[in-house]
Amino acid sequence: xxxxxxxxxxAGVTCALHLRQLDAKADIAIVSGETPHFFSRTALMYxxxxxxxxxxxxxxxxxxxxxxxxxxxxxxxxxxxxxxxIRDDGREIPWxxxxxxxxxxxxxxxxxxxxxxxxxxxxxxxxxxxxACERLTPSTRRAAVVGGGLIGVELVECLRHFGREVxxxxxxxxxxxxxxxxEEAAFVTEHLRAHGVDVHLGEELDEILTDSAGRVRGLRxxxxxEISCEMLGVCAGVRPAADWLKQTTLGVACGxxxxxxxxxETNIPQVWACGxxxxxxxxxxxxxxxxxxxxxxxxxxxxxxxVAGIPANYEPPLFFNSSKFFDIEYTTVGDVMRLPxxxxxxxxxxxxxxxxxxxAHDGGRVLGFNMLGSRWNHEILExxxxxxxxxxFVLEHLEAAQFDVEFGRAPLRRMTGESxxxxxxxxx
Amino acid sequence: MKPMTAxxxxxxxxxxxxxxxxxxxxxxxxxxxxxxxxxxxNPAAKALGLDGKWTLYGLLYTIAIIAGGIHVMRKYRRxxxxxxxxxxxxxxxxxxxxxxxxxxxxxxxxxxYFSYLWPLKIDYLDPRNFxxxxxxxxxxxxxxxxxxxxxxxxxxxxxxxxxxxxxCGGLANTFGEPWRHLSAKSGLAWRIxxxxxxxxxxxxxxxxxxxxxxxxxxxxxxxxxxxxxxRQWYGLLVVSMLSGVAGxxxxxxxxxxxxxxxxCPMAALLGLIQKLGRFRIRVKRDMCISCGxxxxxxxMGIDVRAYAQSNRGFTRASCVGCGLCAEVCPRGVLRLExxxxxxxxxxxxxxxxxxxxxxxxxxxxxxx
Numbered sequence: 001x002x003x004x005x006x007x008x009x010x011a012g013v014t015c016a017l018h019l020r021q022l023d024a025k026a027d028i029a030i031v032s033g034e035t036p037h038f039f040s041r042t043a044l045m046y047x048x049x050x051x052x053x054x055x056x057x058x059x060x061x062x063x064x065x066x067x068x069x070x071x072x073x074x075x076x077x078x079x080x081x082x083x084x085x086i087r088d089d090g091r092e093i094p095w096x097x098x099x100x101x102x103x104x105x106x107x108x109x110x111x112x113x114x115x116x117x118x119x120x121x122x123x124x125x126x127x128x129x130x131x132a133c134e135r136l137t138p139s140t141r142r143a144a145v146v147g148g149g150l151i152g153v154e155l156v157e158c159l160r161h162f163g164r165e166v167x168x169x170x171x172x173x174x175x176x177x178x179x180x181x182x183e184e185a186a187f188v189t190e191h192l193r194a195h196g197v198d199v200h201l202g203e204e205l206d207e208i209l210t211d212s213a214g215r216v217r218g219l220r221x222x223x224x225x226e227i228s229c230e231m232l233g234v235c236a237g238v239r240p241a242a243d244w245l246k247q248t249t250l251g252v253a254c255g256x257x258x259x260x261x262x263x264x265e266t267n268i269p270q271v272w273a274c275g276x277x278x279x280x281x282x283x284x285x286x287x288x289x290x291x292x293x294x295x296x297x298x299x300x301x302x303x304x305x306x307v308a309g310i311p312a313n314y315e316p317p318l319f320f321n322s323s324k325f326f327d328i329e330y331t332t333v334g335d336v337m338r339l340p341x342x343x344x345x346x347x348x349x350x351x352x353x354x355x356x357x358x359x360a361h362d363g364g365r366v367l368g369f370n371m372l373g374s375r376w377n378h379e380i381l382e383x384x385x386x387x388x389x390x391x392x393f394v395l396e397h398l399e400a401a402q403f404d405v406e407f408g409r410a411p412l413r414r415m416t417g418e419s420x421x422x423x424x425x426x427x428x
Numbered sequence: 429m430k431p432m433t434a435x436x437x438x439x440x441x442x443x444x445x446x447x448x449x450x451x452x453x454x455x456x457x458x459x460x461x462x463x464x465x466x467x468x469x470n471p472a473a474k475a476l477g478l479d480g481k482w483t484l485y486g487l488l489y490t491i492a493i494i495a496g497g498i499h500v501m502r503k504y505r506r507x508x509x510x511x512x513x514x515x516x517x518x519x520x521x522x523x524x525x526x527x528x529x530x531x532x533x534x535x536x537x538x539x540x541y542f543s544y545l546w547p548l549k550i551d552y553l554d555p556r557n558f559x560x561x562x563x564x565x566x567x568x569x570x571x572x573x574x575x576x577x578x579x580x581x582x583x584x585x586x587x588x589x590x591x592x593x594x595x596c597g598g599l600a601n602t603f604g605e606p607w608r609h610l611s612a613k614s615g616l617a618w619r620i621x622x623x624x625x626x627x628x629x630x631x632x633x634x635x636x637x638x639x640x641x642x643x644x645x646x647x648x649x650x651x652x653x654x655x656x657x658x659r660q661w662y663g664l665l666v667v668s669m670l671s672g673v674a675g676x677x678x679x680x681x682x683x684x685x686x687x688x689x690x691x692c693p694m695a696a697l698l699g700l701i702q703k704l705g706r707f708r709i710r711v712k713r714d715m716c717i718s719c720g721x722x723x724x725x726x727x728m729g730i731d732v733r734a735y736a737q738s739n740r741g742f743t744r745a746s747c748v749g750c751g752l753c754a755e756v757c758p759r760g761v762l763r764l765e766x767x768x769x770x771x772x773x774x775x776x777x778x779x780x781x782x783x784x785x786x787x788x789x790x791x792x793x794x795x796x
Contacts, residue, residue: 009716040720042716042719042720043718043720044722046719046720050440051721051724052720052721052724053444059718059733061614066633220714293718294714297714318713322759322760323759324759327506329760331760342694375760375763376760377712378713403760403763405507405508405509405510405751405754406764407512407749408508
């Protein structure tokens with residue numbers, strides 16, 4: 001049995017490694033055009049800042065692939081036919097079972113002037129993006145970054161690391177309203193500004209300005225002003241990398257991503273899809289597209305079982321995530337900003353340090369946590385939600401979920417708090 | 429090409445085995461060769477009013493730890509574990525590893541280092557030395573090595589010694605900070621380390637046994653001669669060459685813990701005890717993004733990411749508990765712990781009944 005996995009990101013690679021555990025005999029190959037070896041996309045910023053070398057981004061020693069008998073092919077797949085994938089150089093890769101794990105691709109918008117851009121515009125999700133960023137940084141005095149999410153702030157941090165002036169354009173009235181409440185966002189923004197970032201809230205890119213060679217030289221914003229910059233980072237979210245499939249003759253059904261059921265089966269027999277590219281349809285539920293590192297791992301592992309013939313229905317876990325804004329660490333569990341405006345929350349923070357906790361509840365039980373500036377054990381927070389604990393219980397036991405270093409626990413007793421109904425960007 | 433000013437190039441070259449690193453390594457190695465095998469440093473020591481090259485070395489060592497320690501405390505100022513630990517490292521060096529021995533020498537007493545114990549300092553358990561040393565120190569050495577060390581290590585892991593007290597670890601974690609990431613991370617390095625470090629421990633134990641045997645059987649001259657001969661070779665090879673010349677001289681090339689990781693008999697013994705004790709590194713489930721900073725900055729060459737990305741808490745014999753993996757982790761996945769803690773509370777009856785603890789939970793947001 002020949003299994004071909006398209007994409008050597010974390011979903012594809014996890015799928016391959018799990019498949020090897022389940023099936024010692026299968027021929028397993030992974031094809032990717034981006035890099036010869038699996039690397040941690042989430043660590044691009046550390047390579048950019050020279051905290052790591054590119055080789056350090058590889059989560060496994062290179063010997064693993066030979067030892068696990070997983071063939072690595074570096075090529076872009078241009079065409080899929082029943083039983084074969086066609087590479088960009090025209091060669092065929094045969095398959096009996098196919099797993100599509102082509103991941104995500106950055107969103108782009110039809111901004112004015114984007115068609116004239118030849119150089120100076122970067123995203124920050126692929127190895128090629130890192131190449132571009134490194135190439136452009138020396139000739140950049142000021143950079144603009146568009147998109148108020150996590151990747152945007154990572155790119156901003158890298159540019160500040162090299163002392164570049166950075167204008168950070170956030171379309172929404174506060175930074176990352178999909179994840180942060182207005183109060184948290186306010187001190188995160190303050191923190192960004194303290195790191196020298198010129199944050200523009202409620203500001204939208206209107207037109208990209210280029211010089212005669214097509215290099216970005218500035219941009220015009222919707223409010224009318226002009227900002228000169230030699231580099232423009234576009235970090236306005238990602239979407240499933242499924243467009244290329246629509247050009248192939250295999251006929252895999254796509255919506256926003258590749259449509260699969262909860263066993264990762266596509267409409268074509270012997271073809272599965274998992275990871276960021278998968279759009280999972282489950283009876284009675286809205287389509288699910290997960291774009292988180294752990295979800296790609298979980299999906300890859302579950303897909304491997306199905307590919308190996310062991311039925312496994314995928315169930316997403318209670319949502320959790322973490323990130324870091326310069327020095328401020330962030331942990332979230334359950335639902336906070338996805339809850340309707342007006343949902344009661346308890347919001348507390350330290351008066352003198354950027355440390356805060358927001359606990360969303362419905363009066364009886366806790367629904368979610370947004371924790372900034374200190375470390376938390378999401379496993380305990382998660383269990384409190386699943387156990388339907390009351391906000392009073394959670395506040396009383398909160399210390400048990402702290403995960404700070406020894407001697408370094410955030411002083412919960414000094415937190416000052418209040419009850420705050422949830423505010424949402426755009427809601428009254 | 430990455431953007432680089434001259435200062436950035438110097439730093440990059442220094443920290444990535446470039447020309448600067450090789451020059452520094454040559455200079456450090458040269459310094460140790462001069463120190464161990466010549467008397468050239470004595471005039472310099474005399475000029476400074478010190479009694480000899482070893483006092484000068486102690487002074488330089490202490491300055492390196494204080495200067496490096498201040499740098500480290502500034503760099504990790506948000507991490508209280510690093511602040512406390514580094515402050516203790518500086519304190520121990522300043523007192524037990526420098527001032528107190530110098531004071532003892534000044535008072536005409538033997539120059540004793542309370543921060544070093546057998547088997548790092550095997551001479552402290554040479555029975556022939558026992559009548560030179562004050563009795564309390566002999567008792568201190570024996571109790572320290574055979575009671576305090578195992579008990580503390582079972583309770584807190586080897587870190588209480590290797591990254592809080594020991595001068596070798598102290599220098600690595602302060603002066604050596606710019607090169608900590610250069611340790612070899614491969615599986616091969618791990619296999620080599622397990623052989624070499626335990627071999628040195630066996631030799632240290634063998635030498636001590638020979639000394640004790642010759643003390644018990646004084647008529648058995650060959651035993652004593654064998655012990656002394658081995659001790660000479662051990663002193664030259666292990667103490668001078670491996671802990672000094674290679675251990676510190678190669679900081680800019682092989683990272684800062686080459687001695688501690690591959691050769692130190694004390695680290696070997698503590699590591700074996702650590703495996704039985706309470707210390708571990710806890711890993712939060714599914715939170716690791718495999719970025720690899722933990723592995724990169726592990727001075728002992730442990731592939732921390734391999735554990736973190738597979739959701740496995742772990743105790744490795746070589747881990748000195750410096751805590752840098754937890755510090756650099758951008759997702760707060762790791763934590764150093766001393767206990768296998770039980771969960772903070774029992775599940776509710778309600779959650780057993782409706783099995784909500786298994787994840788059969790739906791949020792109001794999803795129902796919309």
